[in-house]
Amino acid sequence: xxxxxxxxxxxxxxxxxxxxxxxxxxxxxxxxxxxxxxxxxxxxxxxxxxxxxxxxxxxxxxxxxxxxxxxxxxxxxxxxxxxxxxxxxxxxxxxxxxxxxxxxxxxxxxxxxxxxxxxxxxxxxxxxxxxxxxxxxxxxxxxxxxxxxxxxxxxxxxxxxxxxxxxxxxxxxxxxxxxxxxxxxxxxxxxxxxxxxxxxxxxxxxxxxxxxxxxxxxxxxxxxxxxxxxxxxxxxxxxxxxxxxxxxxxxxxxxxxxxxxxxxxxxxxxxxxxxxxxxxxxxxxxxxxxxxxxxxxxxxxx
Amino acid sequence: xxxxxxxxxxxxxxxxxxxxxxxxxxxxxxxxxxxxxxxxxxxxxxxxxxxxxxxxxxxxxxxxxxxxxxxxxxxxxxxxxxxxxxxxxxxxxxxxxxxxxxxxxxxxxxxxxxxxxxxxxxxxxxxxxxxxxxxxxxxxxxxxxxxxxxxxxxxxxxxxxxxxxxxxxxxxxxxxxxxxxxxxxxxxxxxxxxxxxxxxxxxxxxxxxxxxxxxxxxxxxxxxxxxxxxxxxxxxxxxxxxxxxxxxxxxxxxxxxxxxxxxxxxxxxxxxxxxxxxxxxxxxxxxxxxxxxxxxxxxxxxxxxxxxxxxxxxxxx
Numbered sequence: 307x308x309x310x311x312x313x314x315x316x317x318x319x320x321x322x323x324x325x326x327x328x329x330x331x332x333x334x335x336x337x338x339x340x341x342x343x344x345x346x347x348x349x350x351x352x353x354x355x356x357x358x359x360x361x362x363x364x365x366x367x368x369x370x371x372x373x374x375x376x377x378x379x380x381x382x383x384x385x386x387x388x389x390x391x392x393x394x395x396x397x398x399x400x401x402x403x404x405x406x407x408x409x410x411x412x413x414x415x416x417x418x419x420x421x422x423x424x425x426x427x428x429x430x431x432x433x434x435x436x437x438x439x440x441x442x443x444x445x446x447x448x449x450x451x452x453x454x455x456x457x458x459x460x461x462x463x464x465x466x467x468x469x470x471x472x473x474x475x476x477x478x479x480x481x482x483x484x485x486x487x488x489x490x491x492x493x494x495x496x497x498x499x500x501x502x503x504x505x506x507x508x509x510x511x512x513x514x515x516x517x518x519x520x521x522x523x524x525x526x527x528x529x530x531x532x533x534x535x536x537x538x539x540x541x542x543x544x545x546x547x548x549x550x551x552x553x554x555x556x557x558x559x560x561x562x563x564x565x566x567x568x569x570x571x572x573x574x575x576x577x578x579x580x581x582x583x584x585x586x587x588x589x590x591x592x593x594x595x596x597x598x599x600x601x602x603x604x605x606x607x608x
Numbered sequence: 609x610x611x612x613x614x615x616x617x618x619x620x621x622x623x624x625x626x627x628x629x630x631x632x633x634x635x636x637x638x639x640x641x642x643x644x645x646x647x648x649x650x651x652x653x654x655x656x657x658x659x660x661x662x663x664x665x666x667x668x669x670x671x672x673x674x675x676x677x678x679x680x681x682x683x684x685x686x687x688x689x690x691x692x693x694x695x696x697x698x699x700x701x702x703x704x705x706x707x708x709x710x711x712x713x714x715x716x717x718x719x720x721x722x723x724x725x726x727x728x729x730x731x732x733x734x735x736x737x738x739x740x741x742x743x744x745x746x747x748x749x750x751x752x753x754x755x756x757x758x759x760x761x762x763x764x765x766x767x768x769x770x771x772x773x774x775x776x777x778x779x780x781x782x783x784x785x786x787x788x789x790x791x792x793x794x795x796x797x798x799x800x801x802x803x804x805x806x807x808x809x810x811x812x813x814x815x816x817x818x819x820x821x822x823x824x825x826x827x828x829x830x831x832x833x834x835x836x837x838x839x840x841x842x843x844x845x846x847x848x849x850x851x852x853x854x855x856x857x858x859x860x861x862x863x864x865x866x867x868x869x870x871x872x873x874x875x876x877x878x879x880x881x882x883x884x885x886x887x888x889x890x891x892x893x894x895x896x897x898x899x900x901x902x903x904x905x906x907x908x909x910x911x912x913x914x915x916x917x918x919x920x921x922x923x924x925x
Contacts, residue, residue: 447622447623447626448626450623450626451623451626451627451629451630452630454623454627454856454898454901454902454905455627455630455856455860455894455897455898455901456856456857456859456860456861456897456901457860458860458863459860459863459878459894459897460630460634460894462863462878462879462882462890463631463634463635463882463890463891463894464634464638466882466885466890467634467635467638467639467642467645468638468639468645539749543749543750543751546751546754547751547752547753547864550751550753550864550867551864551867551879551882552879552882552883553882563751563753566753566754566757570753570757570867570868573757573760573761573764573765573772574760574764574772574773576765578761578765578766581757581761582757582758582761585754585757585758588750588751588754589750589754589758592749592750592751592754593746593749593750596745596749600745
């Protein structure tokens with residue numbers, strides 16, 4: 307998809323005396339390009355909506371998400387004169403309130419896990435790509451063995467052995483994402499290390515860690531940022547699946563995956579609203595993250 | 609060709625060793641006291657010691673690992689804590705049901721994905737292309753349990769098009785079973801359709817823009833023949849690789865799907881084993897899925913090298 311905006315002359319207002327550095331101009335240019343992409347705006351809009359829900363949770367919710375109401379167990383949407391807009395679960399708790407407050411845990415845990423994975427993976431990828439040799443060969447084999455197991459499965463085994471808590475979930479998902487990130491970063495480092503500026507740094511006598519962090523790292527931020535957004539999407543995917551399987555976020559949190567796990571066995575009784583709305587919530591967050599990642603990828607790697 | 613297969617097999621054995629090492633490290637080295645982490649903080653020290661003795665986790669680590677390797681080779685993983693049945697029997701029976709589901713899903717997804725990907729590439733940048741790409745992206749980015757709940761609610765309990773649960777009556781023939789398995793298979797199709805369609809589309813676009821396609825077109829061969837005889841043959845190589853890798857992930861996705869549709873498969877076995885901290889079942893199940901994935905990629909690599917001599921000869925040179 308060609309961007310016609312690139313061919314247009316800059317608007318008159320934009321030509322001013324430039325006092326900022328080249329890097330911040332480039333950054334502003336990136337933001338401007340992103341703002342022109344509908345998928346970025348839609349994705350950001352959906353994410354902002356859920357972040358608002360996560361922050362203000364109880365203040366936006368019409369009911370207390372934890373308060374049971376035995377008179378209205380499994381009430382369909384619109385019950386009690388539209389007091390329960392999306393219906394209630396088996397304890398008579400309001401589904402709408404639980405969906406709003408349920409955004410909180412996953413939106414805190416998933417980005418932290420993704421950040422941990424990207425940090426570890428970047429370090430690993432830098433070392434593998436820069437030093438090559440035996441170390442790279444051995445680590446590449448280990449990475450490949452890790453990739454031959456579905457992340458959800460290894461996470462399940464690990465969380466059973468270590469016990470589930472928010473801390474272990476973050477740790478396990480972060481560590482399991484690291485090999486995947488390392489592979490991407492390694493590929494980026496491999497093409498960078500042959501460039502002249504790296505040779506120049508070597509001739510200047512800079513040491514390995516210095517070249518990796520000060521020379522190569524700033525030049526591969528594009529792919530790393532893209533990888534981070536992609537990983538946030540996968541972290542939401544993985545953590546909500548783990549919560550659904552009972553080893554992720556623990557009760558009494560109104561987490562979406564947990565809500566579905568508590569109610570799915572009763573779908574056949576016709577209580578569709580208890581699982582349908584949390585599913586919509588997960589789907590919208592995951593798709594929104596992917597839209598943002600997609601836009602970032604096409605803008606940063608143009 | 610034989611040399612290539614031998615080399616690839618050696619690589620597979622190394623991966624298998626690493627795989628077993630990873631699983632061993634997670635289940636036997638990571639927890640400080642395996643018996644304690646299974647029985648919980650309130651169990652008496654004697655029960656914990658008895659558990660460690662039963663599992664062999666009071667032995668030196670090297671002996672434990674060698675024991676695990678022996679278990680893999682002999683396919684004898686001891687008995688389940690929950691039922692007392694041999695783990696290998698449990699895995700055999702559940703794997704059959706999982707395999708039925710996975711094969712049905714693959715039989716639907718692969719032709720559909722290749723067809724849609726080819727169509728998208730031939731109609732590139734039109735609305736057909738956009739719809740296929742967007743649909744595939746949305747499907748493959750959603751967790752399996754979310755697509756499953758959507759399908760159960762929409763097609764199962766609201767529209768009554770398909771049975772919402774896969775609990776077929778005992779003694780059903782294979783066609784009745786397929787009828788019951790269609791909805792869970794569809795959940796997996798929605799997830800894996802995107803991967804395959806995307807790969808097929810990318811491969812087709814590369815092949816369509818290549819010189820040999822242009823030459824064939826300029827020779828005056830009809831477009832249909834060029835696509836069938838020249839383009840498809842080259843375009844589908846990367847797709848085969850993706851089919852193999854997604855087979856492994858398919859088995860990971862079975863966890864949630866089998867739980868929602870109540871299928872007595874390997875995925876549900878693993879989740880119930882996880883809830884009960886049934887370590888022998890859990891360990892064996894994870895290993896079996898890893899081995900299935902390894903074989904799928906092995907077969908794909910051999911198939912690709914057979915179809916494309918350049919890869920085979922390149923790795924020998």
